[in-house]
Amino acid sequence: MIRTHKTTFRTNKKDLERLFACNRISAQVWNDCREHAKNHHQQTGRWINLSKLQQLTRKTYHLHSQSVQSVQERYLKARRNAWKARQKGFIDIRYPYKEKKHYPTRWKKDGFVVHPDGLIKLKMCLNNGKRQPPIRVRVADIPKGQIKEIELVWDRRLMLAISYEDGRKPQENNNQCVAAIDMGEIHGIACLADNGRVLVITSRKLRSQKRLRNKKYAELQKKLSRCQKGSRRWKKLRRALAKTLQKTEGQQRDILHKSSYRFVKWAKTNQIGQVVVGDVDGVQRNTKAHKKNPKKKHRSRKVNQKLSQWPFGILLRYLTYKLAAAGIDLTEIDESYTTQTCPVCNRKKKVSGRTYRCYCGYVEHRDIHGAKNILAKHKYGAIKDLGIKITKVTYLRPTG
Numbered sequence: 001m002i003r004t005h006k007t008t009f010r011t012n013k014k015d016l017e018r019l020f021a022c023n024r025i026s027a028q029v030w031n032d033c034r035e036h037a038k039n040h041h042q043q044t045g046r047w048i049n050l051s052k053l054q055q056l057t058r059k060t061y062h063l064h065s066q067s068v069q070s071v072q073e074r075y076l077k078a079r080r081n082a083w084k085a086r087q088k089g090f091i092d093i094r095y096p097y098k099e100k101k102h103y104p105t106r107w108k109k110d111g112f113v114v115h116p117d118g119l120i121k122l123k124m125c126l127n128n129g130k131r132q133p134p135i136r137v138r139v140a141d142i143p144k145g146q147i148k149e150i151e152l153v154w155d156r157r158l159m160l161a162i163s164y165e166d167g168r169k170p171q172e173n174n175n176q177c178v179a180a181i182d183m184g185e186i187h188g189i190a191c192l193a194d195n196g197r198v199l200v201i202t203s204r205k206l207r208s209q210k211r212l213r214n215k216k217y218a219e220l221q222k223k224l225s226r227c228q229k230g231s232r233r234w235k236k237l238r239r240a241l242a243k244t245l246q247k248t249e250g251q252q253r254d255i256l257h258k259s260s261y262r263f264v265k266w267a268k269t270n271q272i273g274q275v276v277v278g279d280v281d282g283v284q285r286n287t288k289a290h291k292k293n294p295k296k297k298h299r300s301r302k303v304n305q306k307l308s309q310w311p312f313g314i315l316l317r318y319l320t321y322k323l324a325a326a327g328i329d330l331t332e333i334d335e336s337y338t339t340q341t342c343p344v345c346n347r348k349k350k351v352s353g354r355t356y357r358c359y360c361g362y363v364e365h366r367d368i369h370g371a372k373n374i375l376a377k378h379k380y381g382a383i384k385d386l387g388i389k390i391t392k393v394t395y396l397r398p399t400g
């Protein structure tokens with residue numbers, strides 16, 4: 001199975017400069033993609049595709065051709081995802097519009113050479129017909145297994161994310177039960193299986209951490225708005241802001257890893273062979289803040305995204321590879337209306353509070369209600385009463 005290992009590296013000053021330059025060129029490729037896409041659409045009324053992009057930018061950049069192609073593919077993917085989200089009614093989502101200054105560069109299989117002693121040569125393209133020497137970096141802990149891709153990422157410093165095949169086969173799994181997950185803000189994971197088992201993993205800790213951070217972030221932002229851009233104090237505050245974000249991001253990753261690990265363990269002991277999850281595409285689901293205070297809607301997008309987005313996307317990614325390792329299938333389905341609809345009488349209603357209560361007498365814990373409807377949608381293509389009798393409810397916390 002493919003895994004990723006993020007690690008530091010050593011190199012000389014000149015090559016370090018070149019590495020920084022690589023991520024600047026990748027950003028340029030991205031920005032050009034955006035421009036070409038726009039022009040193409042204005043001229044032809046159609047969306048640009050990969051081969052057209054490649055044709056327009058051939059031999060423009062001093063990067064390995066596969067590295068260039070990788071940026072272009074990621075751009076097209078981002079645009080496709082935005083389109084999908086908009087189709088689903090998330091009209092707030094914009095197509096890639098931001099001007100990037102740095103963007104992670106990737107070297108694919110022909111773009112690098114790895115030596116067993118830890119030396120990695122990252123290839124560049126020809127420059128005016130002259131071959132540029134590869135960038136040489138040294139990594140202390142090269143993962144064992146076939147390396148598929150190397151990505152140059154920024155995480156407080158430049159680091160390498162090495163994707164490799166660890167040679168392990170997924171576990172054999174003959175389980176027959178199906179479980180549906182509803183991801184929510186308070187209960188990170190609420191899951192109902194068709195054998196009557198329920199698992200709830202709370203994410204209160206994550207939420208309180210986020211709140212704390214939001215408060216700190218808002219304070220810093222307020223101070224920042226009062227100083228002159230580019231001043232010494234401004235720079236200092238900017239650094240503090242970045243640090244706050246990074247710290248909670250680390251804590252968040254930890255909690256999400258633990259949650260997903262616990263979920264998979266539960267799924268294995270409860271004979272789950274398939275997991276269904278509402279397809280949220282990493283899109284911000286909670287737009288309550290907007291409704292309560294419409295004026296706040298125009299708070300900068302960046303802040304909005306960083307503050308209120310509950311990390312569905314990251315949790316989904318962790319679940320995907322951990323479940324795959326356990327031989328459990330993961331299916332995403334369209335989850336629209338699953339939180340609002342009553343499975344008994346099909347009336348729709350907005351939920352408030354922790355319990356879903358319908359006029360017809362149906363009552364269910366809000367998150368379990370969502371999981372129930374996702375399961376019904378998966379099994380029958382429609383929301384209806386499954387008649388599952390809940391036999392055992394397990395509550396877990398991601399920590400402790």
Ligand SMILES: [Zn+2]
Pocket residue numbers: 342343344345346347358359360361362
């Ligand atoms: Zn009802």
